[in-house]
Structures are given as structure tokens and as C-alpha cells.
Amino acid sequence: MRKLFLTLCVVLSFSLKMKADEGMWIPMLLQNNEKEMQEMGMNITVDDIYSINHSSMKDAIVLFDGGCTGEIVSEKGLLLTNHHCGFDWIQYHSTVEHDYLTNGFWAMSQAEELPCPGISAVMLKKMEDVTDRVLEGVTKETSNDERAEIVTENIKKIKEEAENNSDYQVVIKSFYHGNKYYMIYNEVFKDVRLVGAPPSNIGKFGGDTDNWVWPRHTGDFSIFRIYVSPDGKAADYSEDNVPYKPNYHFSISLKGANEGDFTFVFGYPARTNEYLPAVAVNQEANVIYPISVDLRGKILDIYNKYQEKDPKVRIQYASKHAGLGNGWKKWMGVTEGINNFKGIEKKKQFDKDFTDWALKSRQRGAYINLIKDFGKVYEEYEPYRLATTYLSETALQIEILTFAANFNKLSQVTKETPQEEIDKLIANAKEATKVFFKDYHQPIDEEVAAMVLQEYINNQPADFRPELLNTIVEKYADVQSYVDELFAKTMFTSEENVNKFLDEFKPAKAKKLAKDPALMAYNNVMDFYIDNVRSKTIELGNQIADMQRVFMRGQMEYHAERNPEKMMYPDANFTLRVTYGKIGGFSPKDAVTYKHFTTLDGIMQKENPDIYDYVVTDRLRELYEAKDYGRYADKDGSMHVAFIAGNHTTGGNSGSPILNADGHLLGLNFDRTWEGTMSDLIYDPSICRNISVDIRYVLFIVDKYAGASYLVDEMTIVE
Ligand code: ARG
Numbered sequence: 001m002r003k004l005f006l007t008l009c010v011v012l013s014f015s016l017k018m019k020a021d022e023g024m025w026i027p028m029l030l031q032n033n034e035k036e037m038q039e040m041g042m043n044i045t046v047d048d049i050y051s052i053n054h055s056s057m058k059d060a061i062v063l064f065d066g067g068c069t070g071e072i073v074s075e076k077g078l079l080l081t082n083h084h085c086g087f088d089w090i091q092y093h094s095t096v097e098h099d100y101l102t103n104g105f106w107a108m109s110q111a112e113e114l115p116c117p118g119i120s121a122v123m124l125k126k127m128e129d130v131t132d133r134v135l136e137g138v139t140k141e142t143s144n145d146e147r148a149e150i151v152t153e154n155i156k157k158i159k160e161e162a163e164n165n166s167d168y169q170v171v172i173k174s175f176y177h178g179n180k181y182y183m184i185y186n187e188v189f190k191d192v193r194l195v196g197a198p199p200s201n202i203g204k205f206g207g208d209t210d211n212w213v214w215p216r217h218t219g220d221f222s223i224f225r226i227y228v229s230p231d232g233k234a235a236d237y238s239e240d241n242v243p244y245k246p247n248y249h250f251s252i253s254l255k256g257a258n259e260g261d262f263t264f265v266f267g268y269p270a271r272t273n274e275y276l277p278a279v280a281v282n283q284e285a286n287v288i289y290p291i292s293v294d295l296r297g298k299i300l301d302i303y304n305k306y307q308e309k310d311p312k313v314r315i316q317y318a319s320k321h322a323g324l325g326n327g328w329k330k331w332m333g334v335t336e337g338i339n340n341f342k343g344i345e346k347k348k349q350f351d352k353d354f355t356d357w358a359l360k361s362r363q364r365g366a367y368i369n370l371i372k373d374f375g376k377v378y379e380e381y382e383p384y385r386l387a388t389t390y391l392s393e394t395a396l397q398i399e400i401l402t403f404a405a406n407f408n409k410l411s412q413v414t415k416e417t418p419q420e421e422i423d424k425l426i427a428n429a430k431e432a433t434k435v436f437f438k439d440y441h442q443p444i445d446e447e448v449a450a451m452v453l454q455e456y457i458n459n460q461p462a463d464f465r466p467e468l469l470n471t472i473v474e475k476y477a478d479v480q481s482y483v484d485e486l487f488a489k490t491m492f493t494s495e496e497n498v499n500k501f502l503d504e505f506k507p508a509k510a511k512k513l514a515k516d517p518a519l520m521a522y523n524n525v526m527d528f529y530i531d532n533v534r535s536k537t538i539e540l541g542n543q544i545a546d547m548q549r550v551f552m553r554g555q556m557e558y559h560a561e562r563n564p565e566k567m568m569y570p571d572a573n574f575t576l577r578v579t580y581g582k583i584g585g586f587s588p589k590d591a592v593t594y595k596h597f598t599t600l601d602g603i604m605q606k607e608n609p610d611i612y613d614y615v616v617t618d619r620l621r622e623l624y625e626a627k628d629y630g631r632y633a634d635k636d637g638s639m640h641v642a643f644i645a646g647n648h649t650t651g652g653n654s655g656s657p658i659l660n661a662d663g664h665l666l667g668l669n670f671d672r673t674w675e676g677t678m679s680d681l682i683y684d685p686s687i688c689r690n691i692s693v694d695i696r697y698v699l700f701i702v703d704k705y706a707g708a709s710y711l712v713d714e715m716t717i718v719e
Pocket residue numbers: 084204207208209211212322323325326651654670671672
């Protein structure tokens with residue numbers, strides 16, 4: 001019965017009727033969803049979630065470090081996010097002697113918490129609709145170019161005015177592909193310190209092997225704390241700073257994540273594209289992704305080979321590997337999901353229905369040729385997309401090239417350049433050098449360079465090949481000879497040489513720097529890109545954006561006629577959103593069903609001391625054997641680790657709180673299921689699930705495993 005209902009939902013979804021589970025809603029407009037949320041089981045009001053008149057849950061949510069979400073769980077600014085979101089900071093503080101990645105880190109007092117220079121936590125204070133002001137002066141007759149100018153001008157004016165009247169950071173963002181604009185006021189915290197992280201074989205258990213996959217057993221959390229100036233204001237790091245006292249912090253539920261329960265996720269989804277025409281989805285899923293997947297797969301093979309051989313290299317390339325591997329695996333899932341789901345055919349059907357609908361009324365004239373025109377412009381766009389993809393997935397994966405790029409300005413210095421400016425460039429270059437060599441392994445880079453350059457040469461047509469590639473083909477016996485020469489001649493492979501060069505730098509040496517083969521190679525591919533690819537990409541991209549704005553408006557009208565009582569949600573754009581759905585397993589394919597939760601038993605089943613991703617520490621095994629779970633055990637007696645629910649999430653939602661009907665914390669969102677990674681382009685409630693780590697497992701690790709119970713004492717626990 002459930003299956004039948006779900007199948008029906010899928011069919012309906014393509015008449016664009018929004019169903020429960022799909023949607024990332026703007027918190028300020030959540031009144032429209034309150035009835036449905038309460039019918040699904042929510043016990044609180046949407047005013048408890050978002051209010052600018054009194055403290056509400058939004059006061060405990062931050063955009064963490066520019067790409068994830070974090071939530072405050074104590075009166076002293078304690079912040080939870082994922083292990084993979086704090087990963088770069090854990091790695092930053094790790095050395096072979098203090099290997100926090102491997103062994104975990106626990107500050108046993110506030111004095112031991114570790115500052116993270118450059119980190120940020122951004123908290124939304126309020127938002128308002130400024131559409132009318134942004135579009136002031138735009139009429140039906142305004143051309144697209146004029147419109148873009150007016151909008152940019154207006155945004156600048158409104159933003160300046162708001163900034164003059166406020167201490168907060170102000171941003172104005174486009175929603176519904178340019179049909180709506182909201183102004184957002186943010187408080188930006190910069191003193192955020194690392195408080196705790198489990199060892200990687202808990203925080204990253206299953207590693208890249210299990211990434212994007214259910215069943216999952218990852219304790220994907222890390223702990224930070226926000227500090228502010230003694231007068232309570234967001235401030236740069238200072239020893240005098242004090243823990244932040246938030247207006248709201250989440251209570252934590254130990255009642256567990258039970259099948260059928262209502263949940264919601266509150267956080268910062270980055271990007272979705274749910275309203276594209278078929279031709280665009282096809283280009284993304286069946287042209288671009290497969291190329292990126294292939295290239296990244298080859299790079300990752302090289303990383304793996306060296307990482308397995310040497311523990312130092314394993315640490316050095318951990319973050320690079322996770323970054324490349326994440327997109328690689330996700331895109332594979334997207335392509336597979338869309339094709340299994342017949343996503344392109346369904347999108348095509350919608351495009352046709354939409355055009356038929358447009359033909360029925362004179363008012364809909366702007367929509368009649370849209371689909372046809374999209375076909376033309378995406379065809380023209382494709383070679384440019386490919387050129388960008390090849391550049392970024394090949395040449396820009398050669399580490400010494402992107403490192404050398406840091407020296408570009410220095411290479412342009414002349415006798416006239418003020419010494420002060422030169423000193424600054426040298427200081428920046430020195431910092432970049434330190435960061436680069438901490439995590440650089442030349443044999444990897446050489447092997448990657450030879451592989452990617454060969455791919456670049458083989459796969460880009462003559463008119464999309466930078467000069468460098470032609471030189472390699474014409475002047476060298478093979479790619480390897482070029483790479484050998486490059487690595488032998490550049491100074492950028494030696495930290496000592498680079499530092500020596502910087503110490504002795506004089507304007508007269510700029511020319512020599514500009515001739516370094518790595519810097520020359522970088523500039524050659526980038527200049528080619530700028531001269532031959534970028535402007536056309538921007539031009540066509542703008543054209544597509546203008547058409548997409550019209551298409552979006554059309555879809556909103558189309559939808560409103562069929563479903564007047566429920567709005568459409570805007571695509572994710574790195575702004576705060578609420579999504580809701582129920583806890584529940586699913587059936588990914590014939591004869592297979594997934595339960596909604598995993599347990600510590602599953603960790604023991606996966607355990608393999610010989611495979612890095614599946615190592616279990618003795619301590620965890622002891623706790624498991626003694627069944628020493630304390631109050632964190634489920635009522636079934638086992639230790640629950642992760643669970644899935646039908647919340648519509650995406651990248652950026654990592655670390656987001658998943659909350660129960662009372663708004664209490666049940667876990668931290670960290671991933672989606674493999675079968676449903678296509679949800680950024682097409683959402684299907686029968687297979688799209690978000691994955692969260694159970695908060696009881698988090699507390700069990702903090703309290704029982706690490707003995708940092710003083711952190712749990714800071715939290716508000718609901719038993
Ligand atoms: N797939 C998740 C997300 O997109 C988790 C990524 C980090 N984990 C990993 N094993 N690479 O961010």
C-alpha cells in the first residue's frame with residue numbers, strides 16, 4: 001500500500017504538485033507550512049522556529065565555516081557540527097606527534113580549546129522581502145541587460161543604506177531565480193574554537209567507502225565553541241574573549257528516532273536546481289558529471305596508491321582525498337539515479353505539458369518558445385562547459401601550478417612598486433608556502449600531472465586547447481618528458497628554494513620568477529581560459545539565467561493554478577531553510593528494504609583491522625562488549641548510531657540539527673542515501689533520504705568513550 005502511494009506521489013510530482021517531504025522552506029514564510037507540519041505531528045508552532053520578536057530556534061543555528069551548518073547546544077556557546085565539517089581544523093591542529101585526526105581531540109577545560117584562525121560562524125538575525133525595491137524601475141519593456149544593471153544598482157543602494165543603519169553584515173540574495181529578493185542581516189562570529197573531535201575511525205568510520213551510502217555507521221560530529229568580546233559582541237580572536245551566551249540553545253532528546261516520527265532539519269542548504277528543463281538536467285547528469293567522475297577516479301587511484309604506503313602521506317592527502325572523492329561519488333549516484341528513475345523522460349514530459357499550457361492563453365506568450373530556446377542555448381553552451389570542466393579537473397589539479405599562482409603578483413613587481421607592497425606580497429607568499437608544503441607529496445603530483453595533461457590533450461578539440469598542450473604535443477617526445485622537465489626546472493617543488501628566493505627577493509628578480517615553468521604553465525592555461533572560454537561562458541550563462549527566471553515564473557503560475565494553497569519552494573541558495581519529513585526506511589530496489597536505523601552491532605560487523613576505513617578501537621569494542629551504554633541506549637537495549645528520514649536536504653545541510661516534534665535535537669544531519677543523491681535536480685520521496693548521526697551515539701562517545709562528561713553536563717538533556 002505504502003509503495004503504491006509512493007509511486008502515485010512520483011507521478012504527481014511531475015505535475016509539479018508539491019508533496020510533503022519535498023521542499024526547503026524559507027523560515028520567515030513558514031506560516032504557509034504550519035498546518036501541514038502540525039498534521040504530520042509537530043507539537044510546536046512555526047513562531048518557535050523563527051521569530052524576530054522573541055528568541056527562537058533560529059538564534060541557535062549558524063552557517064559554519066562557509067559551507068556547513070552548526071547548532072548551539074549550551075548556554076556557553078557550545079556548537080555541534082559534523083566531523084567532516086570540522087575536518088580541516090582538526091587536520092590543521094594535527095601533526096604526526098599530535099595526530100588528532102587519528103586519535104581524536106578533547107579539550108578537558110576551556111583553556112585547552114584551540115583557536116581556528118580564519119574560521120567563521122554566521123548567524124541570521126532577520127530577513128525581509130526587498131523584491132519591490134530591487135526591481136524598482138524594471139518594467140515589461142526593460143531588456144535583460146538593462147534589467148541586470150538596474151538590479152545591481154538597486155541592490156547596492158539598498159545594501160549600503162541598510163549597512164549604515166546596522167552593525168550587522170547585510171546580504172541581498174535572489175530567490176526563485178531572480179523573481180524574488182530578500183535582504184538578510186547576519187552576525188559574523190570569528191572566534192570559534194575546537195573543543196572536541198572523535199578519532200577518525202569513529203568520526204569518519206566507513207570513510208569514503210561508505211560515503212553517500214546507507215546503511216551507515218559514522219559518528220560524524222565535532223564540537224566547537226563560539227567566543228565573543230567581554231561585552232558580548234562578535235569579535236576577532238582574543239585571549240580576553242568569553243564564551244558566547246546565545247538567545248536560544250537546543251535541548252537534546254534521549255527518546256530516540258522512531259519510525260514514522262515527524263522531524264525537521266534547520267540549516268544552510270547550498271544549491272539545488274529543481275526547476276531546470278530536461279536539456280539542462282541531461283547535460284549535467286549525462287555529459288558533465290561522467291567526465292568529472294572519470295577524471296577524479298583516476299586521480300583518486302593515484303592518491304590511494306601513495307596513501308596506503310605511507311601514514312604521513314595518508315594524513316597529508318586526507319582532506320584533498322575527501323574533497324575530490326565526495327563529488328566523484330555523488331555525481332556517479334546522480335547520473336545513475338536520474339537514469340534509473342527515467343528522470344530525463346519525465347522532465348521532457350513536463351516541458352511538453354508546460355509548453356502546451358503556455359499555448360492555451362495569450363497571456364502566456366513569454367513561455368511558448370522557452371523550451372525550444374533552451375535547447376538551442378544549452379547546445380551552444382556545452383563545449384564551454386566541457387572546456388571549464390577539463391580545465392578544472394585536469395590542469396588545475398596539478399598542485400604546483402595552483403601553488404605557483406600565489407606568486408603571480410610578485411612576478412609582476414617593478415622598480416616602481418612601493419616596498420611596503422612588496423613586503424606584503426612576500427609575507428603572503430611565505431604563508432602560502434608554509435601551508436602548501438605541510439601537505440605536499442611530490443611523487444603524487446608528478447603522477448597526477450602526467451595523467452591529467454594526457455587526458456586534457458586527448459579530450460579537448462583543437463580550438464579549446466591552451467597553447468601549453470600544443471607545445472607538449474609538438475616539442476616533447478611525450479607528456480611524461482614534459483612533466484619530468486617541469487618538475488626538474490621549477491623552483492616550486494622545494495620549500496627551501498622558495499623560501500630562499502623570497503628572502504632574497506628584489507624587483508630585478510621578478511622576471512626570473514615569471515619564467516618559472518610552473519607559473520608559466522598556470523598562466524598559459526588560465527590566459528587561454530580567460531581569453532577563449534570565460535566571457536562566452538558568462539554570456540551564455542546570463543542568457544540561461546534570464547530564461548530560467550522566466551521559466552521559473554511560468555512554473556510558479558502553472559503550479560498556482562493547480563495547487564493554490566501551497567507555494568513552491570525556492571531552490572537552495574546558501575540561505576537558512578527548514579525542511580521536514582518523517583523517519584522511515586525505504587526500498588531501493590526489488591527485494592531490498594532498508595531499516596531506518598543502524599546500531600553499534602553493525603560497526604562490529606563491518607570491523608576489519610586491515611582496512612583503514614573499518615578499524616575499531618579497543619576502547620569502543622570494550623564498551624560494546626560490556627554493553628556499557630548508560631542512558632544513551634535505545635529502549636531496545638542497543639546503541640543506535642545513525643538513522644534516515646525523508647527530509648529534503650543537500651550539501652551545506654551537513655551538521656544541521658534534525659529535530660523532533662517538540663523541537664528537541666535527535667541528531668546531526670550529515671549525508672544522503674546513494675539512491676537519492678539526484679535530489680538536487682529531481683526529488684523523489686520514495687528513495688530520497690537524509691542520513692543523520694543519532695545524538696545518543698554522539699553523547700555516548702563524548703561521555704562514555706572520551707570521558708568528556710563535563711561537556712554533556714553543559715547541555716540540556718530531555719530524558
Ligand atoms: N557525503 C557527505 C557530504 O556531501 C559527507 C562527506 C564527507 N565524508 C567523506 N567520507 N568524504 O558532504
